[in-house]
Amino acid sequence: MRFVPLIALALLAACGPGENDPGPGGVTMSEARELNEAAAMLEPDSVSANALDNGSDQP
Template sequence: MRVAAAAFCLSLAACGPGADDPGPGAVTVGEAKALDDAAAMLDARRPPAEAATVAPAPPPPTPPTTPSAKP
């Protein structure tokens, strides 16, 4: 009897959520895994922080000049 109970517990513990089972938020477990995989791929494509350079801001436009009136 103990062997059967132990086998049942082990087989039940091996069961995981199915891909269509509700997961965190309003997505299924399969969708959540796909989102995690996509985020990991995007993180792998991102350059390191020290490689990022910030371009200086362009100077403000100069006001148009008007010809001076001669007396």
């Protein structure tokens, strides 16, 4: 009987979101992770809109 709480705790510790469980925004957890990784790769490459020269100051 002493091991019942330990077994229950071990079983609960194994519970968690699976790869195919729905995640935020209606995508799976693995898709959400991949989107986050892609966003993290794009952020350092982003340029401020103020830094762009669009030629609007020419007459």
